[in-house]
Amino acid sequence: MKTNALGFSFYLRIDKQNAKGESLIFAKIRLNSQKAEISTKRYIHPRYWDKKKYIAKKPFQFCKELNEHLQVVKNKLYAAYTQLLQSNKSISVQNIKDLYLGKGKIDVVTMVQLSTLHINEMEQFLGKSSFRGNYKNYKTTHKYILEFIPLAFKKKDLPLEEINYSFIKQYEYFLQTEKDCTQNGIMKQMQRLRKVFNWGIRNEYLTENPLRSYKISFKKYDRGYLKMEEIAKLENLSGLSKKLQYTQDFFIFQLYTGLAYSDVIDLKVKDIVSGIDNTPWIIKNRVKTNVKITIPLLPKSIYIISKYSDLSMPDKNIFPRISNQKINQNLKELGEIAGVLTRLSTHLARHSAATTIWLSNGVSIEVVSKMLGHTKISTTQIYGRIVEEKIAEEMKELKQKLRGE
Numbered sequence: 001m002k003t004n005a006l007g008f009s010f011y012l013r014i015d016k017q018n019a020k021g022e023s024l025i026f027a028k029i030r031l032n033s034q035k036a037e038i039s040t041k042r043y044i045h046p047r048y049w050d051k052k053k054y055i056a057k058k059p060f061q062f063c064k065e066l067n068e069h070l071q072v073v074k075n076k077l078y079a080a081y082t083q084l085l086q087s088n089k090s091i092s093v094q095n096i097k098d099l100y101l102g103k104g105k106i107d108v109v110t111m112v113q114l115s116t117l118h119i120n121e122m123e124q125f126l127g128k129s130s131f132r133g134n135y136k137n138y139k140t141t142h143k144y145i146l147e148f149i150p151l152a153f154k155k156k157d158l159p160l161e162e163i164n165y166s167f168i169k170q171y172e173y174f175l176q177t178e179k180d181c182t183q184n185g186i187m188k189q190m191q192r193l194r195k196v197f198n199w200g201i202r203n204e205y206l207t208e209n210p211l212r213s214y215k216i217s218f219k220k221y222d223r224g225y226l227k228m229e230e231i232a233k234l235e236n237l238s239g240l241s242k243k244l245q246y247t248q249d250f251f252i253f254q255l256y257t258g259l260a261y262s263d264v265i266d267l268k269v270k271d272i273v274s275g276i277d278n279t280p281w282i283i284k285n286r287v288k289t290n291v292k293i294t295i296p297l298l299p300k301s302i303y304i305i306s307k308y309s310d311l312s313m314p315d316k317n318i319f320p321r322i323s324n325q326k327i328n329q330n331l332k333e334l335g336e337i338a339g340v341l342t343r344l345s346t347h348l349a350r351h352s353a354a355t356t357i358w359l360s361n362g363v364s365i366e367v368v369s370k371m372l373g374h375t376k377i378s379t380t381q382i383y384g385r386i387v388e389e390k391i392a393e394e395m396k397e398l399k400q401k402l403r404g405e
């Protein structure tokens with residue numbers, strides 16, 4: 001089956017200017033070798049136009065509003081393409097243009113259609129305005145919606161006008177009973193669904209959010225972590241099979257870098273650079289959020305890298321690809337061999353790096369936040385609250401000083 005190479009962009013028509021010297025913005029549709037253009041009916045002075053990003057520059061007074069309008073135009077063009085694709089109609093730039101201009105009809109009137117268009121847009125802009133981690137999460141939400149509606153309503157789809165508070169509460173019950181989601185897991189799904197509805201409002205498919213009166217309420221949990229004696233048991237294991245040796249190295253590397261599973265798997269030789277202190281650092285953007293992280297490497301991390309990497313191949317991934325599920329299965333076996341009762345997982349390694357390796361050894365919470373790639377210090381403070389042994393130790397020293405010992 002031939003894959004359509006679809007693209008949308010914007011440009012200025014210098015030959016179409018108003019009395020203020022502002023140029024008319026046109027949308028360009030590209031589909032394989034076909035091209036078409038549509039007026040957005042918006043003007044901007046060339047000095048405020050970014051030719052590379054196809055958006056208005058920040059100095060422009062109405063920059064945010066104009067860029068949001070252009071995104072809506074792009075979304076509607078993509079919706080027209082998706083409708084043609086789903087209806088098995090002939091796909092051409094002219095047909096996309098006709099649908100957009102109202103010569104055909106873009107019907108986005110159901111829940112499944114809305115969710116499908118949203119996830120398709122995320123896929124289209126992967127690596128640009130959407131990130132693979134978020135895309136994967138929203139794909140799960142989309143999958144749950146596709147499962148939920150037939151189960152609850154005995155039909156494949158529902159009109160958007162029937163999506164109300166009752167629908168939301170039934171969906172919540174579905175997540176709890178059918179998907180065995182925790183309280184926080186349910187809240188995460190509801191957060192994503194709310195954003196899907198907000199996307200629908202911005203693109204004029206909805207007038208109000210059905211989740212507007214639903215309260216998102218997360219339950220606070222202490223993050224689990226390994227103690228140093230447990231880490232030592234895992235580090236001291238020897239004579240392991242090839243798969244468990246790899247799992248041990250992967251987990252220990254996480255313990256001393258704080259990287260999430262996706263960031264370790266994505267880590268390339270070129271991400272290891274010489275830092276400000278002339279020692280090896282990891283400098284890269286997180287897969288999930290695209291936030292930049294900078295992590296000075298400890299000796300154990302450097303040793304593990306040397307076991308797996310070929311420095312002459314900068315674009316090569318350091319660790320052989322293996323699924324998170326498989327790693328966690330192997331970690332269960334590794335924990336049993338080491339006699340570690342705490343349930344091991346790749347996520348536990350990240351928590352343990354923050355608490356046991358860094359915070360408990362005096363690294364400031366601000367530095368830990370930077371290395372974890374958190375955008376808010378409050379997120380990192382969750383880790384700081386559970387280092388009770390460190391608190392007890394420091395208070396004991398304070399009591400001794402106050403007694404003059």
